[in-house]
Amino acid sequence: MSQGKNSVNLLHKNYLHSLSIEKRWVRFYQGVIFIVFFSGWELSSQQRWIDPLLFSSPSKIWNLFLEKFHDGTLLSNLGVTLTETVFGFILGTLLGTLLAALLWWSPMLSKIIDPYLVILNAMPKVALGPILIVALGPGYSSIIAMGAIISVIITTIVVYTSFKEVDPNYLKVLQTFGANRFQCFKEAILPASFPTIISTLKVNVGLSWVGVIVGEFLVSSRGLGYMIIYGFQVFNFTLVFLSLLVIAVVATIMYQLVELLEKKLIKE
Amino acid sequence: MSFLAIKDVHHTYFTKASATTALSEITLQVEEGEFVSFLGPSGCGKTTLLSIIAGLIKPTHGTILLENKPLSGLKNQIGYMLQQDYLFPWKTIEENILLGLKLSNQLNDGTKRAALDLLKQIGLGGIEKQLPKQLSGGMRQRAALVRTLATEPKLLMLDEPFSALDYQTKLKLEDLVSKTLDEFGKTAILVTHDIGEAIAMSDRVVLFSPSPGRIHKVFEMPDELKSLSPFNARNHETFSSIFQTIWKELESLESGKE
Structure with a gap:
């Protein structure tokens, strides 16, 4: 009986763990988009791939x-x-x-x-x-x-x-x-x-x-x-x-x- | 000199497409302390008649007298209970049951205490600060009963108040309502399509025929049923024979229509 309860607890813990992992991945990709966007903007402006007068740059x-x-x-x-x-x-x-x-x-x-x-x-x-x-x-x-x-x-x-x-x-x-x-x-x-x-x-x-x-x-x-x-x-x-x-x-x-x-x- | 006198009431609803006569030649008297049920198939104008008595609709023709006075200008003499509790979900139970008193400027320490006592009597002590959604269906309908009784109406209208409840809760609530009304000596009119409920609760059952709504027949309940609680009345031997009589009457109404 107590064994069964323990395994339920364990499963619940695993479930919570998987949820927090998923959340971390979401945050990670959100960060990636942010960094890629702004560093891409900065880079292409410095390399003059885009007109820096028009599009400026993050810096x-x-x-x-x-x-x-x-x-x-x-x-x-x-x-x-x-x-x-x-x-x-x-x-x-x-x-x-x-x-x-x-x-x-x-x-x-x-x-x-x-x-x-x-x-x-x-x-x-x-x-x-x-x-x-x-x-x-x-x-x-x-x-x-x-x-x-x-x-x-x-x-x-x-x-x-x-x-x-x-x-x-x-x-x-x-x-x-x-x-x-x-x-x-x-x-x-x-x-x-x-x-x-x-x-x-x-x-x-x-x-x-x-x-x-x-x-x-x-x-x-x-x-x-x-x-x-x-x-x-x-x-x-x-x-x-x-x-x-x-x-x-x-x-x-x-x-x-x-x-x-x-x-x-x-x-x- | 009856308590409530309904004299020759007609009512017609008008829409663009048609004029529907919902009620025709309704004349009825109710004595003080009596419990009367309006029974009939749907569309026979029971609820319309209830709304007219409550003063919510003005009839096209006819008069309603409560203690020999016309209805207009009488406020809070009539309490009305709907099919569902319609407790205001954003108000606590206490605010809900004091609503009628507040609206009619009768709210003071005395009436407030009386309302809260009534809540306790009905088995809902200690939940004053809760919101309606925290209560079960039966408890909510009981709270709605307290709200209706708090303004001390002389006449109580019950518009299928048990129809949305499960069977067990419904039986319990029938007993409770019947007992509470007896204690306070209230006059009540119940609208229902449940033959058993009508027989078990009332002193008199008024059977309506549809289109247009008319009083078809009035059944006086025998004294031995009147004195019993609704639950015990359902188990009494005369119950089923009365049930059969009313059932046949209803059947004849249906077949007469075709």
């Missing part, structure tokens, strides 16, 4: 990174873009949810407004950029508006759909207790849709980066989008690549943070 980007980091311009530009993005996607998600609540509140309004939502959703929102800049002035407000407007309609549509899909029996329970429409919304509709709202938050992080960077292309004199455009104008592609890499890293961190928030808020 040049790293040196520029150190330089920009020490003179503080990188952090201040990053700070500007990050603030705009965070405000943009929070504003977009909140407004979208609020609009969805309004549509749920009045089915009549939702019927009336439906075709307009479809049109607004289909339209590329960045095309509104020039109008926003004229209306709000070239500055933070128009860039934040770009970050928000790009996610607000899709948030409205997704969240409203989830509001409508809440099991009507939960509402029936509340109605038998004499709940009014606001109480139904607060007790059932909103909490039941919470997972959907959080997952739109994840999508909106990515969308807002697009809105903000395009906004900075158009107007700003600061921020990572500005660094890209400036690098492009003076043909300093090392600066463009630096900005791209910083955006990639920071956007990933932001996405991971929202995912962490999701895990915290939606207890399993």
Whole structure:
């Protein structure tokens, strides 16, 4: 009996071991891809297999990174873009949810407004950029508006759909207790849709980066989008690549943070 | 002067394609403390009638009087239990059972203690802080019963509350519900398609015929069954003869349709 248990323990240990080996191989190959990509880039740039003026090289980007980091311009530009993005996607998600609540509140309004939502959703929102800049002035407000407007309609549509899909029996329970429409919304509709709202938050992080960077292309004199455009104008592609890499890293961190928030808020 | 009076209720559902009459000429009286079952094949308007009595649907025609007062404006006089528990999964059991009190602004120390006592009485002490998904189906349905009873409704509507449970849990819960309702002297209406359940639990069984829903026949249960718990009633000798009678009636309804 105890022998049988021992062998089960042993098998389990072997299984765990094989899992950790597999994980190590995955990490290994991920590292290999990283190293091969960057050293290949460096090598082909130094050997002039690719045009170093156009494609720069990791070592040049790293040196520029150190330089920009020490003179503080990188952090201040990053700070500007990050603030705009965070405000943009929070504003977009909140407004979208609020609009969805309004549509749920009045089915009549939702019927009336439906075709307009479809049109607004289909339209590329960045095309509104020039109008926003004229209306709000070239500055933070128009860039934040770009970050928000790009996610607000899709948030409205997704969240409203989830509001409508809440099991009507939960509402029936509340109605038998004499709940009014606001109480139904607060007790059932909103909490039941919470997972959907959080997952739109994840999508909106990515969308807002697009809105903000395009906004900075158009107007700003600061921020990572500005660094890209400036690098492009003076043909300093090392600066463009630096900005791209910083955006990639920071956007990933932001996405991971929202995912962490999701895990915290939606207890399993 | 009956407790609940249903007078000449008609109800028609309208859709784009058709107008379906779900209920026609329903007149029925229920006395205080009585347990009545609505029995019938699916599509006979049982649940529609229950929703009308609960004030969730307004009938196209007819009136419902509870203690001689019309239903509109009566809040929390009627408790409603659904086929599944529909406990809110993001609320703890305590938050769930206090929900009705909270919504009607009746939540205070006294009513809260009464609700928690009721939870203990029903055999669910010590789980107040747990989430619904940590409980078994039977426990959840019991918690839902506490939620319904916590607002002290005068009339209880049970819409096939046992249909989603396994047989053993269902038998136990029938006994528990029947005992609890007796203790509190509640009036109850049960909707079911289970003949045995209707006979075992009720004082009176109302048989509905379908399309449109009408009252086909009313069976008064004999006193010796009324006094027994549902489980013992199922084993009583008169049970099977009543079962046969109602079964034949249902059969005749089906054959009459063809």
